[in-house]
Amino acid sequence: MKPGFAIGALVLAVVAVQSHIDESFGEYRSTEEILYIDNPRFLKKLLVGFENVAADLYWLRTVQYFGGKRREAANKNFDLLDPLLQITVTLDPKFKIAYTYGATFLSEPFPQGAGAPSKGIALIDDGIRQHPGHWRFFLDKGFIYYWYLRDYKKAAEVFLEGSRIEGAPYWMRTTAGRAFAQGGDRQTARGLWQIIHDTAETPQQVDNAAIHLRQLDALDQLDALRQVAALFEKRTGRYPKSWAELVSGGFLRTAPVDPTGALYVLDPAKRDVGLSPESKLGRLPAH
């Protein structure tokens, strides 16, 4: 037998056996979620001269972990998210995007994120200590206070603090004023998300901000639809049973769809309108 043929056959045999093992015993060999070294400073000492590339590997692992957890349907937790981020930014304190993204991953409400805005703020504070002249971190921190913690006064203080940094855009100060005076107001929230959208550093941040802007549009549309339903009830003495009824009655031109194209749901039993389960907008905020 020729050596080349033998090698090819043996490679195929290895692939076949491995596939069989995965199919037959995969469930017994699930990867254990563990951090072998959870002390970032110790790890940094071990990686003499190669901390940066290790930080990149930990960042990739963080992104994979977060993305994987987000897709999990049951028994979901984000226990390793904060330690992974701590290791990443300790190994490479200049990794600015890890602070910004990491804080968002941590602050997003469960189950979309870890639901731990205090940890998100701690991470951003670490970033501010490392890069005191980076105004963007103040925008991120203020945003967490505003959007996730609804602490509008604190958000305004953080925006104001960031506005004093050299090179900070003029709107940081006006944003601080709006957050302080009109905290909780949907228009203020829309303005904030528009800022996040316009100052985004990556396409993913743009997409994320765009989704939130669409959610706010959906909240406006739902308010308008509730008014239409209320008007129908006032005129007919009963709550509408379907969109078709509202269209045929001249209250609406067509059946309403949300900004992602999914039909809104009219629920006569609850006497309310809402998002379709098929909508790509996710859970709407309370603003």
Next chain:
Amino acid sequence: MNAVAESRPIATGSRVEGAGTLRKIGYVALNTYRETVRDKVLYNLVLFALLMIGSSYVLGAISVYQEIKIIKDLGLAAISIFGMVIAIFIGIGLVAKEIDKRTLYGILPKPISRSQFLLGKYFGLCLTLLVNLMVMTVGLYVLLFLMKQPFEPALLKAIFLTYLELALLVAVAILFSTFTSSILSGLFAGFVYVAGYLSNDLKNLESVVESAFLPQVTRVLYYVLPNFKNFDVKAAVVAGDPVLWSQLGWATAYAAIYIALLLVASCWIFQKRNLK
């Protein structure tokens, strides 16, 4: 075939002794370089190319728009790691191999001193590392160009300092190889590399221990061990932070002095060594 045995006959009675010495060192260096090329040391460049091309494809999908940063980090780290492996593993064998194969005994009667031989070996390996680094640097820049990135001269600063670091590491490896076996030389050189990276901690130790004696020992160690941190600006250049020319100048001066010190010590030990 060994490095010196196949070199051209070395002229005796040169008009200028210094020029003759340099020529002899140059012959050994050139032959050492050819020997490393014949030993397929530069095959690591294929691995480097595969690593970089592979990562550029994979990272785009999984790094959340950080692929350029990661490519730069990975490229600089790979340049450093491949160079380090060559510096240590080839460096420790430069002299030992000649002794083990007994080819050194054919050289010693020729009109070339042990110091010239040793220095030739050192500069030959430095030449191999230089060619290696230059090819990898071009590879990294080509990849970044293909990823539509503008030319970033700052990366060259990090690569230049990496070269100095490797040149220093070769000198460390050669020093150990003049008086001990290859395995121990490799271990010692590796230990010095790690200790040299952590030497800042030795200096800081005096602020955390109460002993009066220990801080003095660690302070001496801090200055005696080569401080490899002086050459590590990889993080700064990737983050876009400025690396001052003066920093490069001082690091170069440090490397030159330390390498000279190690080579003088190596030559002295090698002269004294009983090779019979």
